[in-house]
Amino acid sequence: MSAYIALADGRVVAGQSRAPGTGRGELVFTTAYTGYEESLTDPSYAEQVLTFSYPLIGNYGVREERFESDSVQPRVAIAREFTDDVADWLTEAGVPAVDGVDTRDIVTAVREEGAMRCGVAAGPDATPEQARDQLAQAVEMSDHVDIGASVSVSEPAHYPGTGPRVALIDCGAKKSIIDTLSARGADVHVLPYDTTPETVADVEPDVVFVSNGPGDPANFTAAGEVAEQFAGETPLAGICLGQQVVSRALGGETEKMEFGHRGLNQPVRDLETDRVVMTTQNHGYSVADPGDLAVTQVNVNDGTAEGLAGVDIDCITRQYHPEANPGPHDSLSFFDDVLAMATGTDTPPVSAD
Structure with missing residues (x-):
């Protein structure tokens, strides 16, 4: 299944859908190579699109006792590769997930241009236009007043x-x-x-x-x-x-x-x-x-x-x-x-x- 990430700098990055849906938020990255369960349930990631710079996410499974809250907090998750365990967890949570992308390129874009708005569409019927539509609806973090x-x-x-x-x-x-x-x-x-x-x-x-x-x-x-x-x-x-x-x-x-x-x-x-x-x-x-x-x-x-x-x-x-x-x-x-x-x-x- 296809997935598309529309960035505020005008680019659209194609990837693979691992959990279907659409989403939008502030694109950020973490350099953590462990603790993906904690990161994905950390409330501080609310209204953000979380990119993992470490290439393989999910190599020790998913255990609820490691969760930092009761739900997945980012609006979208992105990685070079998600294991099936993590992909199934995000699918069940209703949080879109994208892999099969060059996360080095995404991280570099954020480092050079700053955290930016983005929109994501993932699934069998996903299109670049859907991702751009999500981007158009994304707002700055300071605008999330409540x-x-x-x-x-x-x-x-x-x-x-x-x-x-x-x-x-x-x-x-x-x-x-x-x-x-x-x-x-x-x-x-x-x-x-x-x-x-x-x-x-x-x-x-x-x-x-x-x-x-x-x-x-x-x-x-x-x-x-x-x-x-x-x-x-x-x-x-x-x-x-x-x-x-x-x-x-x-x-x-x-x-x-x-x-x-x-x-x-x-x-x-x-x-x-x-x-x-x-x-x-x-x-x-x-x-x-x-x-x-x-x-x-x-x-x-x-x-x-x-x-x-x-x-x-x-x-x-x-x-x-x-x-x-x-x-x-x-x-x-x-x-x-x-x-x-x-x-x-x-x-x-x-x-x-």
């Missing part, structure tokens, strides 16, 4: 624990973030992305934690209001989109990256220790100005902010995913630091110098 509604819990959820009480604002949280907190004994209350400060206050949290998620942090205004309200009163933490939301709430600015960081081998340097760790990342926006926070970690490749901390308040955030899944576990201690901050046993906030 993207949080598609990835967040609709009602609060509780994961009991005997440790510090965490109010986790779910902007598209990976399951492994909740699991990692729970494994440390935290009493985790998962709250919808549009939760009000009053609802968070009812939880009486020891720490407010803003999760990862898809899209433009400027569109997560409710989570920003929560961070602003609790700053200085209750410790704050955030991962990925959460770092961006917290920074914006405290006077910072964010910006769209050319093609983002997506993979398992992004090097991050801690400015205090000069230690470099390898990290898992998946984001298309970054903190351009930390506002009232201080930059504590930077990306070795491009210098973007990877860690922030409060100067006068209890607050620590990470742009990468310390919980990994998939990826290296070099930075799991972040969760220990968050819970220590919640109980008042952490080190003092960083100095303004």
